[in-house]
Amino acid sequence: MSPLVYHALVGFVVLNAVIGMVTYVTLLERKFAARMQSRIGPYYVGWPHGWLQPIADALKLMMKEDIVPRAADRWVYNLAPLAFLVPCILVFATIPFAPGLGVADLNIGVLFFLAVSALEIVGLFMGGWGSNNKYALLSAMRAVNQIISYDLPFIFAALVPVVLAGSLQLSVIVEAQRAMYGAFVFYPVLGQLAFVAFLVATLAAENRVPFDILEAESELVAGFRVEYSGMKFALIQLGEYAHMIATSFLGALLFLGGWLGPGPAWMGPVWFLLKAVVVFLVVTWVRWSFVRIRVDQILAISWKLLLPATLVLLMATALVVALRSTGGA
Amino acid sequence: MAETTAQQTVEIGYGGTERLVMNMGPQHPSAHGVFRAILTLEGETVVAVDAVIGYLHRCHEKLAENLTYVQYPSIASKTDYVSAMTAELAYVAAVEKVGKIDVPKRAQQLRVLVAELQRIASHCLWLGTWCMDMGGALGGGATIFLYAIRERELVLDLFESLTGARLLYGFHQVGGVRYDVPAGWAERCRQTIDLIGRRVDEYEAMLEDNPFFLVRTQGVGVISRELAQDVGVCGPLIRGSGIPYDVRRTEPYSSYQDFDFKVPVETAGDCFARYRVRMVEFRESIKIVRQALDGLAEGPISSRPGVKSVGQVRIPKGEGYTRIEGARGEVGCYLVADGGAKPYRLKWRGASFSNLAVLPYIIPGHKIADVVAIMGSVDPVFGEVDR
Numbered sequence: 001m002s003p004l005v006y007h008a009l010v011g012f013v014v015l016n017a018v019i020g021m022v023t024y025v026t027l028l029e030r031k032f033a034a035r036m037q038s039r040i041g042p043y044y045v046g047w048p049h050g051w052l053q054p055i056a057d058a059l060k061l062m063m064k065e066d067i068v069p070r071a072a073d074r075w076v077y078n079l080a081p082l083a084f085l086v087p088c089i090l091v092f093a094t095i096p097f098a099p100g101l102g103v104a105d106l107n108i109g110v111l112f113f114l115a116v117s118a119l120e121i122v123g124l125f126m127g128g129w130g131s132n133n134k135y136a137l138l139s140a141m142r143a144v145n146q147i148i149s150y151d152l153p154f155i156f157a158a159l160v161p162v163v164l165a166g167s168l169q170l171s172v173i174v175e176a177q178r179a180m181y182g183a184f185v186f187y188p189v190l191g192q193l194a195f196v197a198f199l200v201a202t203l204a205a206e207n208r209v210p211f212d213i214l215e216a217e218s219e220l221v222a223g224f225r226v227e228y229s230g231m232k233f234a235l236i237q238l239g240e241y242a243h244m245i246a247t248s249f250l251g252a253l254l255f256l257g258g259w260l261g262p263g264p265a266w267m268g269p270v271w272f273l274l275k276a277v278v279v280f281l282v283v284t285w286v287r288w289s290f291v292r293i294r295v296d297q298i299l300a301i302s303w304k305l306l307l308p309a310t311l312v313l314l315m316a317t318a319l320v321v322a323l324r325s326t327g328g329a
Numbered sequence: 330m331a332e333t334t335a336q337q338t339v340e341i342g343y344g345g346t347e348r349l350v351m352n353m354g355p356q357h358p359s360a361h362g363v364f365r366a367i368l369t370l371e372g373e374t375v376v377a378v379d380a381v382i383g384y385l386h387r388c389h390e391k392l393a394e395n396l397t398y399v400q401y402p403s404i405a406s407k408t409d410y411v412s413a414m415t416a417e418l419a420y421v422a423a424v425e426k427v428g429k430i431d432v433p434k435r436a437q438q439l440r441v442l443v444a445e446l447q448r449i450a451s452h453c454l455w456l457g458t459w460c461m462d463m464g465g466a467l468g469g470g471a472t473i474f475l476y477a478i479r480e481r482e483l484v485l486d487l488f489e490s491l492t493g494a495r496l497l498y499g500f501h502q503v504g505g506v507r508y509d510v511p512a513g514w515a516e517r518c519r520q521t522i523d524l525i526g527r528r529v530d531e532y533e534a535m536l537e538d539n540p541f542f543l544v545r546t547q548g549v550g551v552i553s554r555e556l557a558q559d560v561g562v563c564g565p566l567i568r569g570s571g572i573p574y575d576v577r578r579t580e581p582y583s584s585y586q587d588f589d590f591k592v593p594v595e596t597a598g599d600c601f602a603r604y605r606v607r608m609v610e611f612r613e614s615i616k617i618v619r620q621a622l623d624g625l626a627e628g629p630i631s632s633r634p635g636v637k638s639v640g641q642v643r644i645p646k647g648e649g650y651t652r653i654e655g656a657r658g659e660v661g662c663y664l665v666a667d668g669g670a671k672p673y674r675l676k677w678r679g680a681s682f683s684n685l686a687v688l689p690y691i692i693p694g695h696k697i698a699d700v701v702a703i704m705g706s707v708d709p710v711f712g713e714v715d716r
Contacts, residue, residue, distance in 0.1 A: 038475065039475060134351045209469055217358050218358050219700070291545055294545065
């Protein structure tokens with residue numbers, strides 16, 4: 001089998017797996033939120049506990065009328081969901097699910113992930129601009145503000161394990177965390193602090209409460225996607241959740257030792273998935289317990305607190321690594 | 330002074346020259362009904378706001394002229410549908426004042442009881458919707474909202490077993506109340522308010538230990554003492570601005586003078602101060618409900634017979650104004666009677682109406698996100714604004 005066919009095949013499988021995961025992660029989130037809010041959540045569609053609900057939602061969205069506002073910039077408006085979705089899905093290309101299991105374990109994996117996931121802002125801004133709606137425009141403005149402010153701390157936090165492992169390749173980063181008895185080292189202090197910073201930046205990058213000023217449905221109704229309906233809305237939603245899952249995977253790989261865990265080798269992907277779910281649920285937990293903060297406060301948190309903190313953390317990590325290597329030599 | 334500053338566009342050194350006029354409402358997730366705010370924006374900052382009301386006008390005052398004293402109390406509850414008990418009470422109190430009708434002790438205490446339960450229910454809804462304004466329907470705000478609604482349901486259950494209705498009760502009638510407390514109700518009521526008292530502690534812990542909540546509310550939407558007096562805001566708004574004005578205390582009605590309660594006052598005048606006032610009011614209301622249950626006098630619940638015909642209440646010619654402290658502030662009812670079975674003229678003074686008037690003074694200079702926080706802290710109910 002030629003490598004091209006192989007990669008195409010794996011890519012196809014991963015793509016569908018991502019879509020499947022997105023579908024069911026919405027159910028997971030809804031059930032989790034329902035528990036927090038002393039509700040039951042989806043229940044009736046599919047026995048037991050509404051497990052068919054995501055399918056029903058997807059079908060409903062497909063059957064909805066596709067509305068294009070008359071005043072919208074048609075090209076920009078129609079292309080925006082795709083421009084938003086593609087980078088969100090593309091980041092999965094470099095995620096290894098187990099040693100050798102993944103589309104492409106690039107030697108610049110982390111860099112690829114960070115670069116491509118930052119591209120989603122283009123689609124987002126296109127959507128906000130092309131809708132020709134004031135709410136959407138304001139939301140697009142906020143989006144640009146926020147992404148610029150939070151990509152830097154996000155990158156700096158993600159670079160801490162990179163520096164510790166000495167590689168940009170995700171599988172190498174994971175192997176560097178291997179400890180005894182199949183456990184992983186949750187890099188003491190430095191890595192743990194970086195993990196916290198990573199989670200905060202993740203909340204902002206994923207536009208979740210308390211940093212969801214883009215969507216801000218009590219102020220901007222639905223933000224940049226206020227005019228989207230039907231399948232275009234579904235694509236944006238898909239992209240958002242895909243991004244969320246991808247970031248959870250990245251967190252699990254960088255900080256929680258990916259597939260490392262007790263048990264035989266085939267348990268690897270299971271451990272990986274579990275860790276990613278934990279990261280996702282922590283983010284969800286924060287989302288459902290905080291109120292949203294204001295745009296100026298969000299920027300202040302990023303530039304005055306998070307960015308200097310992650311920068312110092314990164315420098316400290318570099319110092320530690322440099323001292324370790326000279327001490328060893 | 331007041332008129333000119335409201336119309337003025339507050340100039341803020343933003344640098345940009347382009348302004349955006351944005352309609353918030355009448356259909357908007359945080360319009361609390363049908364409120365339309367025409368915002369002039371410079372970037373994210375609101376430089377001017379034009380408030381438009383009237384989308385929920387239902388000719389309540391005209392309706393009152395065409396309905397008898399027996400019929401109207403259950404319609405009066407539709408003016409402020411979130412706090413229906415106090416709206417009814419304002420109307421029947423006005424009729425009793427003009428008609429010089431006595432109310433038995435037990436009925437007065439029952440009125441206090443339901444009014445305070447209603448205040449708890451209304452504040453629950455306020456807390457939930459306000460937090461949802463700030464936290465989003467897809468975030469922590471929705472969590473608080475569902476908690477608060479859960480407690481509101483408990484109070485509504487009590488009302489349901491008392492009157493048979495959950496939202497618009499028709500509990501009051503001229504001369505007293507229509508229903509007496511059913512067997513076992515008092516015990517259920519005690520359990521419910523104990524539970525709510527504990528839950529209010531939980532809300533406070535969840536909100537006040539949360540720095541994001543604090544930065545969203547402290548120093549936002551400050552109503553100064555002078556402004557509060559000039560505009561004539563009432564209820565938790567004026568008490569949040571440092572003026573201890575509460576009709577229950579300044580002009581006791583319906584045996585409030587027999588009850589021991591505090592009137593909470595905060596001096597900061599911001600959203601957080603108004604929040605604190607209402608949180609204390611939760612507790613004070615619980616205290617009053619307990620006292621009312623303990624000291625409930627025996628005797629008739631009405632000085633007049635139950636409803637036999639719609640025209641059975643006739644009051645002599647005269648006019649009078651009564652005011653009571655609703656959940657949102659002073660609810661007034663001015664009644665002119667001509668000796669028939671229907672009022673000649675009725676005028677409502679809605680608490681939300683005068684409270685909303687403060688918005689154009691305090692919103693300019695804030696960000697869009699603060700607009701919804703301030704709106705929510707005012708706690709308007711548009712049935713009462715437009716009537």
